[in-house]
Amino acid sequence: MPLLVMKFGGTSVATLDRIRRAAKRVGVEVAKGYDVIVIVSAMAGETNKLVGLVNETSPLFDAREYDAIVSSGENVTAGLMALTLQEMDVPARSWQGWQVPLKTTNAHAAARIVEIPTDNISAKFAEGMQVAVVAGFQGIGPDGRVTTLGRGGSDTTAVAFAAAFGAERCDIYTDVDGVYTTDPRICEKARKLDKIAFEEMLELASLGAKVLQTRSVELAMRYNVKLRVLSSFEEMDDAAGTLVCDEDEIMELNVVSGVAYSRDEAKMTLISVADRPGIAAAIFGPLSEAGVNVDMIVQNISEEGRTDMTFSCPTDQVKRAEKAMADAKAAGAINFHDIVADTGVAKVSVVGIGMRSHAGVAAKMFKVLSDEGINIKVITTSEIKISVLIDRKYMELAVQALHDAFELEKAA
Numbered sequence: 001m002p003l004l005v006m007k008f009g010g011t012s013v014a015t016l017d018r019i020r021r022a023a024k025r026v027g028v029e030v031a032k033g034y035d036v037i038v039i040v041s042a043m044a045g046e047t048n049k050l051v052g053l054v055n056e057t058s059p060l061f062d063a064r065e066y067d068a069i070v071s072s073g074e075n076v077t078a079g080l081m082a083l084t085l086q087e088m089d090v091p092a093r094s095w096q097g098w099q100v101p102l103k104t105t106n107a108h109a110a111a112r113i114v115e116i117p118t119d120n121i122s123a124k125f126a127e128g129m130q131v132a133v134v135a136g137f138q139g140i141g142p143d144g145r146v147t148t149l150g151r152g153g154s155d156t157t158a159v160a161f162a163a164a165f166g167a168e169r170c171d172i173y174t175d176v177d178g179v180y181t182t183d184p185r186i187c188e189k190a191r192k193l194d195k196i197a198f199e200e201m202l203e204l205a206s207l208g209a210k211v212l213q214t215r216s217v218e219l220a221m222r223y224n225v226k227l228r229v230l231s232s233f234e235e236m237d238d239a240a241g242t243l244v245c246d247e248d249e250i251m252e253l254n255v256v257s258g259v260a261y262s263r264d265e266a267k268m269t270l271i272s273v274a275d276r277p278g279i280a281a282a283i284f285g286p287l288s289e290a291g292v293n294v295d296m297i298v299q300n301i302s303e304e305g306r307t308d309m310t311f312s313c314p315t316d317q318v319k320r321a322e323k324a325m326a327d328a329k330a331a332g333a334i335n336f337h338d339i340v341a342d343t344g345v346a347k348v349s350v351v352g353i354g355m356r357s358h359a360g361v362a363a364k365m366f367k368v369l370s371d372e373g374i375n376i377k378v379i380t381t382s383e384i385k386i387s388v389l390i391d392r393k394y395m396e397l398a399v400q401a402l403h404d405a406f407e408l409e410k411a412a
């Protein structure tokens, strides 16, 4: 039997009525002859509520209990979805992560999937079950306790099941009808893409486009899982949504496919550090140990053996970064005159696989920003991406101007 994975996000299972609508979609695929593995999120808002209860009870919570609590939202939707399907005469059964068992690492609250044995579920399909409904976001660690995969982790559950079972496709049902050239809320010309390459999606997801968890895209790319993002609120249509696929399946590669942004960035500068071998390690080692997610790094010109080191990180990690640096200074590991935090910056990035073979994208991006009078504070590039830090108040203007300049409203 050909097999599909269908994942329904929180808004698609927010009420019993929506669960019924989702179940109907599953029924349509079953009627076509597919076995279906349905992955469900918790009902919209449920995980946030559970995280809130944990924080209120114990601010420095034990991560094992955090996982036991926040994984429970998915258990409810998995059971409800199975019951709804049974009511429609579709043979269905629910599975919690440990029952599969979806085996993960021991990193509670941020576990990674290690293995998904297929025998349990395959045996049930062989007995006539047509739909396995699996609670997303959760698994079981080597200590035998429930783990979770990090916020948004049901996407990763879905892709991992698609890879393990060799699914024909993995459909991710959400509340938007696909992946856009940029966020339609800040740029009305944003266009839905019919197809996007894994690598582009990976950049967009990690740059702040929230439609898929970054890890799910990594997995899909590694195992070549055909991934489709589509809305559960629109009519069923086999060509709907955006297909995330190998670049070979895309005829016309865009030079630039999308503009991404991330609002809550901070730029930090260590003023006057000694420019000597080992200094970067002495700075970024303690930052990493303190759990600071450093993104961009710039070491400035050195004068008389001293230099300024600039890096960016999320705004809510500034305090932690300052403390890590102060501690390293007190311990004599580094020496600097001052540390300056600019918490009013945003990151804007252009992404496109065609950049590999087209020169001039960076020059064009900088010209567009300069024409708008926007000052660039830090620049980083990769093979298929250029990111800049700018004042947050110009972020929307920058996104719109870049979208216009690269004519993203037009299909390639």
Ligand code: ASP
Pocket: 009, 010, 041, 042, 047, 048, 073, 136, 137, 150, 151, 152, 153, 154, 155
């Ligand atoms: N319910 C979990 C969350 O909100 C996992 C998910 O929906 O992907 O993060």
Ligand code: MG
Pocket: 009, 152, 155, 211, 212, 213
């Ligand atoms: Mg999600």
